[in-house]
Amino acid sequence: MTRSIPVFLLSGIALATPVAAQEVPAAPSDLSAASAASAQSTEGLSEAADAGADVVVTANRAATPIDRVGQAVTVLDTAEITRRQSVLVADLLRQTPGVSITRNGGPGTLAGVNIRGADADQTVALIDGIKINDPSSPGGGFDFGTLLVGNIARIEVLRGAQSVLWGSQAIGGVVNLITRQPTDDLRVNARAEGGWHDTGQGYANVSGKMGPVLASFGGGYYRTDGISAYDGGAERDGYRNYGANGSLGIALTPTLSVDVRGFYSNGRTHIDGFPAPNYTFADTPEFADTEQWTGYAGANLALFDGRLRNRIGYAHTQTNRENYDPTDGTTVETFRGRGRNDRVEYQGIVDLGRIAQGTFGAEREVSRSTTSSYGFGSPRGRARLFSVYGQLAVTPIAGLTATGGVRHDDHNVFGGETTFSGSGVYSPNDGATTIRASYSEGFKTPTLYQLQSEYGNLALNPERSKGWDAGITQRALDGALEASATWFHRNSRDLITFISCDTPLTGICVDRPFGTYDNVARARAQGLEFALALKPVEAFTVSASYTYLETKNRSAGDPNQGNRLARRPDHSVTVNADYRWTFGLETGATLTSVGNSFNDAGNLRRLQGYVLADLRAALPITDNLSVYGRVENVFNERYQTVADYGQPGRAAYAGVRIRY
Structure with missing residues (x-):
């Protein structure tokens, strides 16, 4: 493919063949009113939270009706x-089309999200529109294993x-997690539960x-x-987490507002390792502490009767990780990592007449990291990234947006x-x-x-x-x-990829006896995503999704060339059925079937x-009180998403x- 493809999409999208649809398209004159708020503003997040599945904020960095989204x-x-x-x-993500999960054990252990066969480190993770990937991890990804639903009110998977809009790492896609946002009326939501293995x-x-x-x-x-994280172990590896979320929106004038938000998580996960003298995978008393901070402050200003909406903001994220080993009676720190990201950004949204809307912006991001093992540290890392972007959406006639x-x-x-990038959506028959x-x-x-590490x-x-x-997408009945x-x-x-270096050290291996990158x-990754939603009567809903995924290593000269990529299941099916x-x-049920994959790049060890x-x-007792319960893994299936690591x-x- 060449760079001319986006132009082709913009000029001929009505003839292109296709993705998912939802609501009846609105008239072009409704374009500015329907997508007014930035994806990082409190207004935009609140609008999305109250709109159900009809509005998305991640696709265009603005609250947009889903029938105008081409992705x-x-x-x-x-x-x-x-x-x-x-x-x-x-x-929840495992039940989403095109998404697969790998996890090193039970709750709290390392978990990666692969979208359409991309590496887990090629997934952008957002909390309320703020990127939270960890700069101190070797691949720079986000660990979903410590992330609980908690007070998350909405998840968008792009x-x-x-x-073009979300920058580095957005190769597979974007997962945007939106916490409970401010409301005009007083609302209180609370829950408590307990169950298996002293879980509460x-x-x-x-x-x-x-x-x-x-x-x-x-x-x-x-x-x-x-x-036990080790599948053959007897010792349970527990997890505990406490966290907080907050969001403020202050209207200083009818056209000027200020947003302040924060998210905090503190978790401790017990893990298994490779103890002496055999140094093979086994039960150990090791544990890992993870602390995550996310903060945002921004101002929003509307000009020219709201036709130009501006946002300027500052975001700070920090991830602190430590691993400890108390095996010998004294707790030894075996690993320490500090990852920090500071971003200053401007975004503008402008209505260009009745049929077009532009989104543009600039960002300056500074990332920092430090890591150490048993007290021996790698060089401090620091990088600066400056970005500018622009996007134009045009709705010339009802039902067509490019x-x-x-x-x-x-x-x-x-x-x-x-x-x-270029995308288009067209409905010739009112949705x-x-x-x-x-x-x-x-x-x-x-x-x-x-x-910048010793292997850098x-x-x-x-x-x-x-x-x-x-x-x-076809709608009927x-x-x-x-x-x-x-x-x-x-x-x-x-x-x-990491390259091992053998003597004599020549070329890229000079001064790198232990290897480099x-x-x-x-x-290559390709496949099919199929989704079905059925509501035969008001009280009964069924949704199903199927993903076929074909991945291939295409690295010339690699001994694994032609093999499937590791830990990418070829088939996955999820069915949800609920009746009121x-x-x-x-009452409801979820059935998830995940196909075979290989644990390694050589395709030598199969994961069944x-x-x-x-x-x-769930049963309502009063208008404000309900009780609920569930049984997970009803048939007690034994399975692994990473070899030798157990699953609940x-x-x-x-x-x-x-709820009040």
Whole structure:
């Protein structure tokens, strides 16, 4: 593919073939009013939280009706998250089309999210629109294993490369987690539950408005004795976490407002390791502490009767990680990592007449990291990235929206990178049939560890990808049936891989006796995503999704060339069914089937597929009080997503919810 493809999409999108659809398209004159708020403003987050699945904020960095979005996106709104009762965000993501999960044990252990076969480190993770990937980790990714549903009210999963608007790492896609946002009226949400292996949790959130101030504050606690991370072990590896979230929106004038937000998480995970004298995987008393901070402050200013909306903000994220080993009676720190990211950003949204809208902005990001093992530290890492981007969305007639964008990033080590994207969505019959298509480019900057550690290589280039998807959605039976199918394809190059160095040390291995990193790998991922939503009667809903994934190592000269990428299941199916009885009882079930994969790049060790079945029920006692319960992994399936690491068996939980 060439750089001309985005232009082709913009000029001929009505003939392209397609992705998912939702609502009846609005008239072009409604464009500015329907997508007024930034994805990082309190207004935009609150608008999305109250809009259910009809509005998304991640696709265009602004609150946008989903029928004007050309990319593939899945929305889990508050009602759906509540209905499924999941504790771990990773368990919800596993049920999403195009997404697979790898996890090193039970709750709290390391978990990666792969979107459309991309590496877990190529997924952008956001909390309330703020990037939270960890600069101190070798791959720069985000650990979803410590992330609990807690007071998260909404999850948007945007599939496909999204680097034009979200920058580095958005090769596979973006996961945006939105916490409970301020409300105009006073609302209180709280829940408590307990169950299997001394598991317990309690969360609460209160939101409301006082004069010009909108506020939302919450917090919670979770703990479990867990399971053995080592699949053959007998010692349980527990997890505990406490956290808090807060959001303030202050209207200083009718056109000027200020936002302040924060998110905090503190977790302790017991892990297994490789103890002496055999140094093979086994039970150990080791544990890991993880502390995460996210803070944001910004101002929003509307000019020219609201046709130009400006936002300027500052975001700070920090991840602190320590591992400890108390084996010999004295607790020894075996690892310490500090990752920090500071970002200053400007974003503008401008209405260009009745049919067009532009989004543009600039960002300056500084990343820092330090790591040490047993007190011996790697060199401190620091990098600066300056970015500018612009996107134009045009709705010339009702039912047709075409979008194109470009971004340029300047990195103080490797230089510049320019990416393009284009997408379109068209419905010829008022939303009964919707056709979508997108072309997108992605990139991922080398991490601080890959550039500046003792194994670093300052000559590294960014990882790059080009991809497209096309799909169609058909609605029938007055909206009671909706089916969609999407084909996607992505080629990735310059992927960064660790290189072992043998004597004599020549070329890239000079002065690197223990190895280094290099841009030597290529990969391809393609497949099909199918989704079905059925509501035969008001009280009964069924949703199903299927993903076929084909991945291939395309690295020339690599002994693993032609092999499947590690830990990428070839098939996955999820079915959710829920029924509401006349007396208020809600019952439901989830069935998840994940196909075979390989644990290693050489495709020598197979990970067997597995089937999980979950049951759930909820009963309202009063208008404000309900009780609920669930049984996870009903048939006690034994399975692994990473070789030798165990996964939870059958477990039951019960709880109570309060809402005012």
